[in-house]
Amino acid sequence: MILEIKGIDTYYGLGHILHDLSLKVDDGEVVALLGRNGAGKTTTLRSVTGLTPPKKGEILYKGSDISGSYPHLISQKGIAMVPETRDIFSYLSVKENLSIARRRNSRWQMETVLDRFPSLRERLDHKGRELSGGEQEMLAIARALMTGPDLLLLDEPSQGLAPMVVNAVMDTIRELKEQHVSMLLVEQNAEMALQLADRVYVIDHGTVVFEGTPAGLRADANVTATYLGVGGEA
Numbered sequence: 001m002i003l004e005i006k007g008i009d010t011y012y013g014l015g016h017i018l019h020d021l022s023l024k025v026d027d028g029e030v031v032a033l034l035g036r037n038g039a040g041k042t043t044t045l046r047s048v049t050g051l052t053p054p055k056k057g058e059i060l061y062k063g064s065d066i067s068g069s070y071p072h073l074i075s076q077k078g079i080a081m082v083p084e085t086r087d088i089f090s091y092l093s094v095k096e097n098l099s100i101a102r103r104r105n106s107r108w109q110m111e112t113v114l115d116r117f118p119s120l121r122e123r124l125d126h127k128g129r130e131l132s133g134g135e136q137e138m139l140a141i142a143r144a145l146m147t148g149p150d151l152l153l154l155d156e157p158s159q160g161l162a163p164m165v166v167n168a169v170m171d172t173i174r175e176l177k178e179q180h181v182s183m184l185l186v187e188q189n190a191e192m193a194l195q196l197a198d199r200v201y202v203i204d205h206g207t208v209v210f211e212g213t214p215a216g217l218r219a220d221a222n223v224t225a226t227y228l229g230v231g232g233e234a
């Protein structure tokens, strides 16, 4: 087990967002986290990375409790997040964006990362702001890989991308899975997530309302209609 979230409660100020939320990611698994806008998906990722630490519960990473650790220490342990906003440095070049994230002992050195993203190699000297949305997403993933993560947290990687580019992002996620990177994938695009995931959680109001396989979720018309707005009147 690479990640085990056990009964966490997370707040923004007085706003109680996550309620006794538990989920697991096994070694090498891709786990999808789905739910409507505001359900608490990003807050779950921020709880894991230490940006918004939970007030209650445990977050075990490779068996040790990391809840309450500083974000930089959690990152050093091997957890990387690709935020929804991508957060690449728009006035730095692709090469500089990647160099900043470099870590000496990472199994993903610059050359390895560029082999995986040939379009970034072609644009090494371009500034972040000159890239297309798809290239920016690739750069955000590539930058996360530079830190050598064993667990990658992806927040809506398909957002704002054209269907063809979404397919390229999906191929990347599949390849990373083959290389045994475990992933927790937050998506609004349920179809994309269900094609990639080994297991899936649906959350609503900060609580898990479904846990199972993609096939199990597809078969559950009640959950898909109520919480994902798919195939029903919700």
Ligand code: ATP
Binding pocket: 012, 015, 017, 035, 036, 037, 038, 039, 040, 041, 042, 043, 044, 188
């Ligand atoms: P979305 O797809 O809209 O990002 P989400 O499932 O990721 O949805 P979260 O971003 O985790 O949802 O937000 C959960 C709840 O927390 C929402 O009600 C949101 O308004 C609230 N929230 C998010 N960020 C903050 C913040 N910085 N301060 C206060 N409340 C926040």
